Amino acid sequence: METAVHGKEIRKDNPVLRKIGRVIIWVLLIALAAFTLIPFVWMISSSLKLDREVFAFPMRWIPETFHWENYSLIWEKVPLLTYFKNTAFIAIVVTILQTLTSSFAAYAFAKLNFRGRDVLFLCYIGTIAVPWQAYMLPQFIMMRSMGLYDTLWAMVVLQAFSAFGVFLMRQFYRSIPTELCEAARLDGLSEYGIWARIMLPLSKAAIATLVIFTFVNTWNDYMGPMIYLTRDINKTVQVGLRRFIQENSSDYHLIMAASLCSLLPVSIVFLCLQRYFIEGIATSGLKG
Amino acid sequence: MSQAEVKRVRYKMGKLERKNTLVAYSFLAPNFIGFAIFTLVPVICAIALSLFEWNGGDISKLKFVGLDNYATIFATKKVAEKGLGYFFNRADLGIALKNTVFYTVITVPLTIICALALALLLNKIKGAVFFRTVFFFPYVSSMVAICVCWSFMLMKDGPVNQLIMALGINFNKGWTADSTMAIWSIILVSVWRNMGYYMVLYLAALQGIPRELMEAATVDGASKWQQLLHVTLPQLKPTTFFVSVMMVISCFKIYDVVAIMTDGGPGRATKMLVTYIYDEAFIKVRYGQASAISMVLLVIVLAVTIIQFSSEKKFSND
Numbered sequence: 001m002e003t004a005v006h007g008k009e010i011r012k013d014n015p016v017l018r019k020i021g022r023v024i025i026w027v028l029l030i031a032l033a034a035f036t037l038i039p040f041v042w043m044i045s046s047s048l049k050l051d052r053e054v055f056a057f058p059m060r061w062i063p064e065t066f067h068w069e070n071y072s073l074i075w076e077k078v079p080l081l082t083y084f085k086n087t088a089f090i091a092i093v094v095t096i097l098q099t100l101t102s103s104f105a106a107y108a109f110a111k112l113n114f115r116g117r118d119v120l121f122l123c124y125i126g127t128i129a130v131p132w133q134a135y136m137l138p139q140f141i142m143m144r145s146m147g148l149y150d151t152l153w154a155m156v157v158l159q160a161f162s163a164f165g166v167f168l169m170r171q172f173y174r175s176i177p178t179e180l181c182e183a184a185r186l187d188g189l190s191e192y193g194i195w196a197r198i199m200l201p202l203s204k205a206a207i208a209t210l211v212i213f214t215f216v217n218t219w220n221d222y223m224g225p226m227i228y229l230t231r232d233i234n235k236t237v238q239v240g241l242r243r244f245i246q247e248n249s250s251d252y253h254l255i256m257a258a259s260l261c262s263l264l265p266v267s268i269v270f271l272c273l274q275r276y277f278i279e280g281i282a283t284s285g286l287k288g
Numbered sequence: 289m290s291q292a293e294v295k296r297v298r299y300k301m302g303k304l305e306r307k308n309t310l311v312a313y314s315f316l317a318p319n320f321i322g323f324a325i326f327t328l329v330p331v332i333c334a335i336a337l338s339l340f341e342w343n344g345g346d347i348s349k350l351k352f353v354g355l356d357n358y359a360t361i362f363a364t365k366k367v368a369e370k371g372l373g374y375f376f377n378r379a380d381l382g383i384a385l386k387n388t389v390f391y392t393v394i395t396v397p398l399t400i401i402c403a404l405a406l407a408l409l410l411n412k413i414k415g416a417v418f419f420r421t422v423f424f425f426p427y428v429s430s431m432v433a434i435c436v437c438w439s440f441m442l443m444k445d446g447p448v449n450q451l452i453m454a455l456g457i458n459f460n461k462g463w464t465a466d467s468t469m470a471i472w473s474i475i476l477v478s479v480w481r482n483m484g485y486y487m488v489l490y491l492a493a494l495q496g497i498p499r500e501l502m503e504a505a506t507v508d509g510a511s512k513w514q515q516l517l518h519v520t521l522p523q524l525k526p527t528t529f530f531v532s533v534m535m536v537i538s539c540f541k542i543y544d545v546v547a548i549m550t551d552g553g554p555g556r557a558t559k560m561l562v563t564y565i566y567d568e569a570f571i572k573v574r575y576g577q578a579s580a581i582s583m584v585l586l587v588i589v590l591a592v593t594i595i596q597f598s599s600e601k602k603f604s605n606d
Contacts, residue, residue, distance in 0.1 A: 134586040
């Protein structure tokens with residue numbers, strides 16, 4: 001009893017302190033948000049300047065005159081549209097293949113009993129722990145001998161069958177009661193029917209997470225396309241942008257404009273679906 | 289039940305089981321075939337390839353060399369002659385390991401501190417969703433764009449140096465071109481990019497702390513500070529452990545930031561394990577040696593994973 005009273009006293013006598021605490025929290029938050037956003041602001045500002053203005057001293061956050069023509073210039077100088085198309089193709093095909101095949105396989109792992117299940121699942125889990133960089137070379141040699149080198153399909157098969165997707169979906173399916181499947185089985189639904197009519201509709205949240213993750217990761221992937229795609233008509237946004245930077249390393253303003261364009265699609269997807277994205281990470285907690 | 293009936297039932301059940309297994313395999317097949325060809329086989333080949341010498345070209349040039357590749361990358365002859373110092377100061381692998389470990393040792397705690405601070409600040413505050421989106425944003429934005437932006441900002445006359453000069457510190461070198469600052473610029477970008485991601489994990493963990501614990505602490509007269517030290521932080525231990533393991537693994541795999549910002553330079557100042565693998569494999573086309581280095585990476589990552597699994601119990605809340 002005594003301690004309770006003591007606690008109340010402490011809480012009562014510091015409204016001022018609490019207010020100061022609030023202010024400090026907000027100041028810190030705004031400062032950190034500024035630190036996070038400043039590179040993007042600088043990117044926008046530089047993309048609207050002339051190249052010699054970018055590193056002028058003292059620095060101006062708002063350009064003297066806005067050079068919007070930078071944005072039309074880059075479309076002439078860089079085949080950005082081709083890059084966008086290639087990346088979109090890879091990202092969309094990978095996302096569809098990945099979501100379909102992994103939710104299919106995850107159903108078998110989560111809800112069916114069959115011989116060899118645990119061994120197979122162990123294979124999947126085991127390779128999640130193996131870094132891609134450790135086996136990218138044999139994979140590359142194999143793909144090249146299959147004639148997939150410098151094709152967009154190389155990027156597709158590289159990422160479409162990841163063990164991570166299967167793992168994520170399996171974890172989710174396990175949380176769906178097995179009785180539901182059994183009832184459906186008694187009602188005469190085939191396993192395929194159960195997957196399509198019960199599991200899929202119930203796993204919308206997990207699928208949304210997987211879709212966004214796959215899409216963003218594929219879009220932003222750098223090392224894969226870097227190794228596999230050499231011809232300009234096959235390049236993705238990331239490696240295409242990199243090539244442009246290497247070839248025009250002093251066109252700072254154009255580089256910043258092109259970089260900003262490369263950010264847009266994923267940013268839009270993220271801002272629209274950020275709730276799923278962030279909640280997906282919070283619940284599945286994986287993939288760095 | 290008669291013998292015949294039992295037999296019949298058994299036969300039927302056997303048939304059912306076979307049918308079930310077939311159905312299960314049909315579910316697995318689309319993913320498994322792709323997975324087996326493009327992941328499982330290469331993983332097995334990677335181990336084998338490290339025992340061969342091959343510089344691309346015709347497969348008939350493949351030559352078994354045993355552990356020679358490992359001897360080369362660990363520079364065993366020179367090390368035997370000149371001591372271990374040679375390995376860490378001269379050998380490519382030693383330098384790559386040293387840089388990667390340094391990068392990891394600095395980046396992991398820094399990111400954890402930032403992520404935790406952000407999560408604590410954001411926990412139970414109005415407008416949290418807005419800030420959460422802001423802090424998370426770098427994580428989804430494309431590597432090339434942000435790395436280029438940062439390397440411009442860190443250039444000799446860039447805004448960062450202008451700020452530093454304004455604070456009265458005399459530093460006018462380009463960060464990525466300076467052998468001591470280059471690795472710090474990579475650390476800076478990594479922390480900046482990843483802190484929002486780990487913040488999300490911490491936020492979820494904070495939400496999971498039972499209310500009663502906090503209330504009990506308040507009733508007992510604990511100040512906000514004491515609450516943080518004695519209730520919140522201990523409750524976050526499992527998350528911190530999980531986050532650090534994940535981060536150590538991803539730090540050892542660092543490539544993108546380095547490739548875009550410094551390309552391993554200046555000199556070998558930011559040469560990392562994966563940059564080393566890339567150079568050996570795709571530039572110098574020494575497949576055997578590249579695979580041997582890959583195995584070093586594999587062993588390190590697996591060791592960290594095993595540590596995680598074996599101490600999971602110790603760190604879990606029960």
